[in-house]
Amino acid sequence: MAEIFFRYLHFIGIMSLASTLVMQHLILSSQVTKEQLKKIAFIDIIYAISAGLTLIAGLSLWLWVGKDASFYSTNWVFHLKLSIFVLIALLSIYPTIFFIKSKNSNEENVKIPKVIIMLIRMELALVFLVPILGALIAQGSGLK
Incomplete structure (x- = not known):
């Protein structure tokens, strides 16, 4: 039961993380109002909480519940x-x-540096790679 609980928390964390990045991306432009x-900034707080939840649940799955830690530790896809x-x-x-x-x-009105917009886009692109890697790990791909 603990494994299912932590898998669900991990899933919720990942989905929240991706959602907050999409929201930031949709609101961001080269210039935003103070209200925007x-x-x-509020969405960024939720993003940080989501990342923390994903990390804690993921570490729990890796080290304490579910499959043996060596299943993950020896898998290059996990790394x-x-x-x-x-x-x-x-x-x-x-x-x-x-x-x-x-x-x-x-x-x-606050001018948003282009580097901020590009970093958010890079994060967004990378975050969509994580679930496919998780699916490959669950399938057993990349073992040894």
Whole structure:
């Protein structure tokens, strides 16, 4: 029962993570209003919570419940999936810092640097690779 619970949490985390990135992508443009920026910053908080939930549930599945940890630890596809997750987290740092600093701006319109938009797009592209890698792992692909 614990395995099903953590698999479900992992699934909810992944879906929330992807959803928040899509929402940010849809709202972002080269210039946003102060109100839009506050929405983006709030969505970014939900994004961080989703990433944390995904990480905690994923680590639980890897180390404590479900298949033996060696099933994952010896699978190169799992390591690729984990590396992509870490890369997504690293790519999200700069946009998050920008949103936190800019949401309290006195400006009515805030110019969004192109690099922020590109980082969000890169995260979005990478996050859609993670589920297929998860499916390959579950199928047993990439073992040894």
